[in-house]
Amino acid sequence: MAATAMHTAGRPRRGISVHTRRSLIKGLLFVSPWLIGLLALTLYPIGASLYYSFTSYDVFTPPIWVGLENYQTAILGDENVALALTNTFLYALVFIPLAQLAALFSALLLNVDLKGQSVFRTFFYLPSIVPAVASTIVWIWLFNPQYGIINIVLKFLGIPGPGWFVSPQWAMPAYILMSLWGIGGGMVIYLAALQDVPKELKEAAELDGAGAWRRFLNVTLPMISPVIFFNVIMGIIGAFQVFAQVFIITGSYGAAGPGNRLLFYSLYLYRQSFQSFKMGYASALAWILFVIIMVLTLIVFRSSARYVYYAGEK
Incomplete structure (x- = not known):
């Protein structure tokens, strides 16, 4: 038995075959651009940002560790942070x-069968893919108090603009x-969901005497x-990251609007x-x-069980 054990222990272990090793190397080569991008463009900036948040750093001089001072200043000592948060929450x-x-x-309007339906859907969706700079410049002109078309129409109707x-x-x-201009993306998602609603359920509700409003509810x-x-x-994530349009409207320096x-x-x-x-x-x-958005998102997730219905769940 001892001889058998020694003979077994002396056998060379088989490693990874040449074919498997080559396949592994090829796979790593194929995913390496993504891995490099993830490390260089995502993970490293996240880690660097977290480190710099505990330092005094101005790009031109080496960072100096200050601990929680930046967070204390932002939460307790900077009135502009409170104002910016108030404006963002209100928005x-x-x-x-x-x-x-x-x-x-x-x-709901575009889910109705009518002639030229695809054309109307295209018109509703197009504003959402217009570049932010172009659309913002157009809206600045539309909202101009003196020669903007909106105030011209209001003046024609006898309403002071x-x-x-x-x-x-x-x-x-x-x-x-102005922000409502870009609802086309959400509209397309809602339209796809409406077309997924089983017609049998609507027909059954109609047979039970439910009107259009009751069927919808x-x-x-x-x-x-x-x-x-x-x-x-x-919407929550996007609303708290508003930047491009308001930057174009207010400019780089000075007060951010009146x-x-x-x-x-x-x-x-x-x-x-x-x-x-x-x-x-x-x-x-x-x-x-990041913490604010995460907390709000978690609150919505935790409360979703009360109002979100999944067809596969009991």
């Missing part, structure tokens, strides 16, 4: 419900109205609730990093924004 609270209602209503982007009272409403709305949930999550009414969090973060070169402080602001 999100108004824009997200309006955008979802407008996108869903548009999808507001100052829009130059008025402290109207700057935020004007920006919200009791059949259509529960069936598309997962899509509503998805669009709300994406009375800083358009000072959004991402715009303030940009100004701290690329204008004041406070990279450490800006990194702390970025991580605070």
Whole structure:
């Protein structure tokens, strides 16, 4: 038995075959561009940002470790952070419900069988793929208090036109109205969900005497609730990252609109990093924004069991 054990122990172990090794190397070569991109463009910047958030860093000099000072300043000592968060929360609270209602209503209209349906769908979707710079310049012209077409129409109707982007009272409403221009993406998702609702359920509800409104509330709305949930999550993430349009409207320096009414969090973060070169402080602001979005998303996820219906669940 001892001899057998020694003989077994003395056998050479078989390693990976040449074919398997070559296949592994080829696979690694194929995924290496993605891995390099993930490391260089995602993981490293995330780690560097987290490190810089605990330092005083201005690009030109080496970072100096300051601990939680940046976070304390942002949360307790910087009035502009509070103002930017207030403006951003206000925008999100108004824009997200309006955008979802407008996108869903548009999808309901475009879900009706009519002649030229595809043309109407294209027209509704096109604004969402127009570059942000181009669309913002158009809206700045439309909202011009003196020669903008919106105020010209209002004047023709006998209504005094507001100052829009130059008025402290109207700057935020004007920006919200402008943002509704891009609901086409959400509309397409809602339209796909509406077309997925089983016709048998609608017909059964109709046979039971349910009208159009009752069918929508009791059949259509529960069936598309997962899509509503998805669009709300994406709306929250997008609303707290507003930057390009408001940057074009307000410019690089000075007040962000009248009375800083358009000072959004991402715009303030940009100004701290690329204008004041406070990279450490800006990194702390970025991580605070990440925590805010994560907490809001988790709240929506945890509460989704009450109103999101999945057909496969009991």
